[in-house]
Amino acid sequence: MSLRHIVLLKWTDEATEEQKATVREELAKLPAVIPQIRRYDIGADAGVNQGNHDLAIVADFDSVDDYLVYRDHPTHQDVIARHIKPILAARAAVQHELTPGT
Numbered sequence: 001m002s003l004r005h006i007v008l009l010k011w012t013d014e015a016t017e018e019q020k021a022t023v024r025e026e027l028a029k030l031p032a033v034i035p036q037i038r039r040y041d042i043g044a045d046a047g048v049n050q051g052n053h054d055l056a057i058v059a060d061f062d063s064v065d066d067y068l069v070y071r072d073h074p075t076h077q078d079v080i081a082r083h084i085k086p087i088l089a090a091r092a093a094v095q096h097e098l099t100p101g102t
Helices: 017-028 064-072 074-087
Strands: 003-011 037-044 055-061 088-097
Touching: 003 017, 003 064, 017 037, 017 055, 017 074, 037 064, 055 064, 064 074, 074 088
Parallel strands: none
Antiparallel strands: 003 055, 003 088, 037 055
């Protein structure tokens, strides 16, 4: 079963542009470190609608086990602890099965 992991992050009002950029930069390094990631997209909110989260991460995996490797990987956990949590106001996430052809 292929799996898609979607995360939405909202930053604190105190979060600086430098901190936000660092989060994106550090997350972008993960596919080179975690080979179980099949596809990885990171994007800041386009600002079309008010009230949205600030950053989206969409990651695809070939299996639940591959997702679990990513979820628990020390480098991923380090990015969360050092760069995301200090500026995180809210988080939403979902994992869903990918249908064939997606």
